Amino acid sequence: KQEPTKSARIYIGKLTRNVTKDHVIEIFATYGEIKHVEIPFDHVHQMFNKGYAYVEYEKPENAELACKYMDGGQVDGVEIRVSVTQPPAPPKPRY
Amino acid sequence: KTKENKREEPVKTFDDLFRKTTTTPFIYWLPLNEEQYAERQRENERRQM
Numbered sequence: 495k496q497e498p499t500k501s502a503r504i505y506i507g508k509l510t511r512n513v514t515k516d517h518v519i520e521i522f523a524t525y526g527e528i529k530h531v532e533i534p535f536d537h538v539h540q541m542f543n544k545g546y547a548y549v550e551y552e553k554p555e556n557a558e559l560a561c562k563y564m565d566g567g568q569v570d571g572v573e574i575r576v577s578v579t580q581p582p583a584p585p586k587p588r589y
Numbered sequence: 590k591t592k593e594n595k596r597e598e599p600v601k602t603f604d605d606l607f608r609k610t611t612t613t614p615f616i617y618w619l620p621l622n623e624e625q626y627a628e629r630q631r632e633n634e635r636r637q638m
Contacts, residue, residue, distance in 0.1 A: 510616075512614065512616055513616065514612070516612040517610055517612050517616060519612075520610050520611065520612045521610065521618050524620075562621075562626055563620035563621050563626065564620055564621070565621075565629075566621055566625070566629055567618070567619055567620040567621050568607075568617075568618055568619040569616065569618040570616040570617065570618065571617065
């Protein structure tokens with residue numbers, strides 16, 4: 495399989511309810527500069543997250559590092575999942 | 590006897606074993622080390638065979 499553009503975005507799964515956006519930023523900034531963080535909240539229970547988050551780094555290398563060390567790593571006593579998200583489809587040629 | 594006690598390795602606490610966030614309420618976290626990463630890689634390869 496070929497990877498046309500490497501994604502700098504990671505999916506973080508199996509987060510506990512104690513984890514906040516600030517936690518995610520602090521922990522994952524260890525692996526590089528973060529551009530954007532998304533941590534969806536439960537509609538019914540607004541104080542709880544949905545157990546996952548997306549982090550976008552400045553560089554794809556950082557996303558790979560985070561994946562390497564944190565997939566299977568622990569946060570708040572639970573083994574979490576981290577994977578690089580699928581890169582967006584390559585742009586179609588203009589001619 | 591006290592000297593011997595001092596030479597013994599200090600008891601490992603939670604703070605030595607895990608990393609703690611400065612963000613409150615603080616939580617503990619722990620990344621994989623190189624060894625664990627290599628182990629996971631091997632495990633994945635084995636599963637794919």
